[in-house]
Amino acid sequence: MDSLLQLAADPTAWAALATLVVMEVVLGIDNLIFISIITNKLPADQQSRARRIGIGLALILRLALLGTVAWIVHLTEPVFEVFGKGISWRDMILIAGGLFLLWKATKEIHHSVDPNPEEKAGGQAGLTFTSAIGQILILDLVFSIDSIITAVGMTEHVPIMVIAVVTAVTVMLLAADPLSRFIAANPTVVMLALGFLIMIGMTLIAEGFGAHVPKGYIYTAMAFSAGVEGLNMLARRRKRRKAGTA
Numbered sequence: 001m002d003s004l005l006q007l008a009a010d011p012t013a014w015a016a017l018a019t020l021v022v023m024e025v026v027l028g029i030d031n032l033i034f035i036s037i038i039t040n041k042l043p044a045d046q047q048s049r050a051r052r053i054g055i056g057l058a059l060i061l062r063l064a065l066l067g068t069v070a071w072i073v074h075l076t077e078p079v080f081e082v083f084g085k086g087i088s089w090r091d092m093i094l095i096a097g098g099l100f101l102l103w104k105a106t107k108e109i110h111h112s113v114d115p116n117p118e119e120k121a122g123g124q125a126g127l128t129f130t131s132a133i134g135q136i137l138i139l140d141l142v143f144s145i146d147s148i149i150t151a152v153g154m155t156e157h158v159p160i161m162v163i164a165v166v167t168a169v170t171v172m173l174l175a176a177d178p179l180s181r182f183i184a185a186n187p188t189v190v191m192l193a194l195g196f197l198i199m200i201g202m203t204l205i206a207e208g209f210g211a212h213v214p215k216g217y218i219y220t221a222m223a224f225s226a227g228v229e230g231l232n233m234l235a236r237r238r239k240r241r242k243a244g245t246a
Helices: 002-008 011-039 044-066 069-074 089-113 117-122 129-154 158-185 187-208 215-245
Strands: 078-082 085-088
Touching: 011 044, 011 089, 011 129, 011 158, 011 187, 011 215, 044 129, 044 158, 085 089, 089 129, 089 187, 129 158, 158 187, 187 215
Parallel strands: none
Antiparallel strands: 078 085
16 A cells, blocks of 8 residues: 555656556557457447457456566567577567458458458348457457557556556447447448558567567558548538538
8 A cells, every 4th residue: 555655646657657548548549440340240239248348358358467467578588589580479479460460351351342242131241249259359368468568668567557557448448339330330441440450460460570660650650541531531521412402
């Protein structure tokens, strides 16, 4: 209790908390986009429940990993070498997660461009609730490990990490349904989001092989693309209004 009171009275701790909360929220965007795309393929009565379960699993994984911080730190130690480059467990997890994202995003783009006849008739791809949760859990694990390692690199105080993680996951929970509805209502946004997932997948693979990609570049590119798409949406809306009044 005394240590918590000391942290609460330390301005440096508050600055670290604010920085870490922002970082965790930004890192959660990737996870949230994937959850939204996957759950939108489920029947309408299952989508919201799948999102809550997926985000709840993300919180459980992050808190569980925080309880094993010492073990998490060792994940960055090389296990073997490939062409003189040490590969750690974290690297292998990032590479596997990146490959999964590439496979999943490419598959979804293919379904959007050239859907199967049964998808055209029913409007839904053949995805079960259990399969959706399983896919979400895989990416939750990848993003959770990356999130916790980032948190460990920014502060040594576990209470600060816990507060930042809980805050970020709460923001994800509040934003999940609105984001999913927005993506479902705008087909072009779905394609843009899938493009984001491909970029994120390539970034994970690159970082797994030791090529550091500044996150600021990635999120700036995503923000710019989203801004351009927003302008396109406004232009299409104006055209529809003019056509309706003509």
